[in-house]
Amino acid sequence: QVQLVESGGGVVQPGGSLRLSCAASGFALRSYAMHWVRQGPGKGLEWVAVISYDGSMKYYADSVKGRFTVSRDNSQNTLYLQMNTLRTEDTAVYYCARHRGGQLEVNYYYDYWGQGTLVTVSS
């Protein structure tokens, strides 16, 4: 069965860095674009980033552009999110989610999500 398992969350000081991982199983990661979506405490869902199936295309939310980098290792069935220069407003549960739909840029949705990993940015 399809599984996505995030890891790497924790407590970090403002200005610090963290790398999240998302291990995929039960399907061929190399065939799917993947996204990161976050949810602040008691808040709604916010899209963070997307990476194409082969890693050649990446897009970011304006709120994280220049600070976060999404990458993938299809040979290891793993997705990553490198987060630098963290701010208190980055505090959230971070989910990886599998892209479904015909195109990377339009009419897509998420058919599988991981359980999430909590990132807390605090001094």
Add this chain to the structure above:
Amino acid sequence: DIQMTQSPSSLSASVGDRVTITCRASQSISTYLHWYQQKPGKAPKLLIYGASSLQSGVPSRFSGSGSGTDFTLTISSLQPEDFATYYCQQSYNTRCSFGQGTKLEIK
């Protein structure tokens, strides 16, 4: 950026009730609208994609409709397991966005 507004923000209902949640987009998004259910401490779960297509395994009491800017999610007969928060998502462009959520509570 496309803004998504859900109404109501919260709703109290009873088992067996018919419930409708509305999602409005700030511009036309065709049928690129999808619905998710989220329970406390859990990841969202896909219910409806493409405004009206039921995701495999989702009970038929869930249905979606709409196009352009106005969309609805209907639960025909509420079951105890349906009490959760519901989100709409637009994917008209690369940077998708979500509604603020509708919390469905037991009356």
